[in-house]
Amino acid sequence: MLFHTPAFAVFIVTLVGVLLIVRSDDLRKLILLGASYLFYMWWNPIFVLPLLTTTVIDYQVGRMLEHEERPRRRRSLLVFSLIANLGLLAYFKYYNFFIESVSAAAHAAGFDFSPVLSRLILPVGISFYTFHTMSYTIDVYKREIPVCRSPLRFALFITFFPVLVAGPILRARQFLPELERPIRLRLTPGIVMLIVRGLAKKVLIADNVGGFADVIFKHPERWPSVIIWLATIAFAVQIYCDFSGYSDIARALAAAFGFEIPLNFDRPYAAHNPSEFWRRWHISLSTWLRDYLYIPLGGNRNGQLQTYRNLLITMLLGGLWHGASWNFVLWGLLHGTMLSVHRFWREWRGEAKTVGRTAQFVSWIALQYCVLVTWIVFRVTDTQKMFIALRKFVLFDWNFHIFNLGLGENSFGFTIAVLTAFILLHYAGWRWGELDARIAGAPLPVAVFACALIAMSFVFFWPMAEKPFIYFQF
């Protein structure tokens, strides 16, 4: 059930209607939990089994940790939970990747090794809810948060439908206290406009430019460098708008139930260096990796070389979190390398007190160039085609014969128009404040007119084919 489908509209209206009738907060939360399971099972009812397994195991481990004082036993409980969670993730997400990689290596070494591959499909959002539960168990183990005694609240923390399948990754210390509060249904201009903003990002921008990137990256060998550049920019915009659009809608829906969930994106393409980029991109994942992987590995406490190693390991695993494929591993490694190089540069040159406009601009350009290169690695899973696209992107061929594109079929002009609109709106939002917030607070006639115009643009520019959110696959 996608946020931008009629099925979801019916679902949310029905859910709100039922919640309005019910007065008991526990019953409301139970209904919200049931609705979350229904939302999740819409893809495939069988998917609920690993979700329930994770929920039961971590709830029980949490309760046992509450009464357990012996350090070894506490550690055993934590290890059990981690093995169970990561085991499920490994089996569903990485088993085939591992087996295929081993098989390919064996073939390369001259051995005949053809093991049976799993035919199970990847449960939607498993990477997200696994990280939800792991944050809980680790924090309880470290006694940083109290144990959640209510199975209802715990299950709702894991299963809360707005964030279940594509984040933001909720931390127990953030969201469990929210669930202590009663559900307060709210409909405000801010919520309405945040949903509109999220939908516009997803439907009007991401899906409309994504089709172009799909066509070009299917056969990068057929296109000149200028088109590869355009497709790469299109994909960069697509993945940002797709994912941040989802996060916006998730935040708005949570707010409509009276809960607050953290910001997941903060204008990542305005970043000037890799560290800043990761403070702005998929914030819930980068902070999770920082707190539960990078810092436990030693962080920056054990000298430069160890720091670079920790950065590389963290980003490599962060890449692998996205998907069971070598291109994600390479993507993570590239970002780890960028972070390490940036850290080395900073240590070598020292922290500049003031940075001139030119230096800022150069560093911004350099970062965006590197980020675009990594998006090619992320997007093109076929290794041969990936290198063709990378070659054409890096070694520009100065071929501008774009009229040979079969223009109408690839929506070349429309893609350029949407990208231009995105850049202008993005700049305007940075310069004068978010458009949705401005409309929500504008004089009523202006707000009403703006909403009607936006709604009309939804009708005119709704994509011709429905696309799921990119991060559902992770």
Place this chain on the structure above:
Amino acid sequence: MTRTHLAESVTSQRLVMAPPFRAALLLASIASGIAAGFLLLPVLFRLIPNDLARIATVVDAMEHAPPPAVVIFGDSRGESAVDAAQLSRSLPGKPLAYNFCWHGQRLDHSFVLYDRLPHSVRTVINLVSLQDFSQETPGDLRIYRAMRAYGFNPDAEAMATLETGFGRPSIASLYDSEARIRWESRWGVRHLFDTGLRYFVRHDLMLERERRDLFFPTAYTRRIESAAMALAIENYAHALPAPSVSHSKTILMEKLGAWAKQRSCRLVLVIPAVHSRGVVDDHDRRVADVTALGRSVGIEVVDLSHVLPDDDFVDLEHTTSEGARKFTMALAQYCGHS
């Protein structure tokens, strides 16, 4: 605090402070905007120039233009290669001829028009590429939707034939509701940007002529640059599916043969001219197969793929004005003498 955080806090404040009726008003304005957009779609679809706008001209001409004796069907190759006025002048008796080709028209698209042709029509010339003959699937479904958006609804009998040939799922859009047709026509609005860009990069584009001209609706006249031509040649798909004529196209040819016999009409399927680097693999065998099938169902098939030198093409498939003059001459010679 960054601007984003400011914006976020503004949003958060609104979540708490703003009165619900304001939110309800915004929702109502969104709903009315959607309704207004939906109402406007058909108007915009007809107003905005797009690749399929010519369909409206053809549909209108079939009912309101002076009745022709000869019509030509086909895709953009037919638009660029056949001057119906020259053809008319070259044929005995100078019969009125119309060029009913449009961008992306396939045999199945033209097929649904046959039954609606004026009874004055004595000869139908249909340009069909070897690629089209071998395709099992129907042509671009947007074209069917555009036909309906421009007011043309195929007959039940034609739809039944398409269903037999392609299978119901492949042509499901033929049965779309009026609301769905209206919704799908938003394609035309987004096309505005593509058309604008084409005007910018192709100064020779004559979209209005392509849209309106019933005789020679060629859209481009300038030859593409050699580098672009080289790229086009490199990417050209020379290999086609195994059967020269797919099952679905066989059914269409049988029906067309029966139609021609019933209407006592001459039906000529023409394999259009193509650049020497755009000739498909097994060309001669494929032509022989199509010709044999045509003979068995009472349809003439003529191969005019080699009548033009490479200099008469603007790209691999579309002719220059001089190429069009020569191709029309060859077509007239065939129709006039055979």
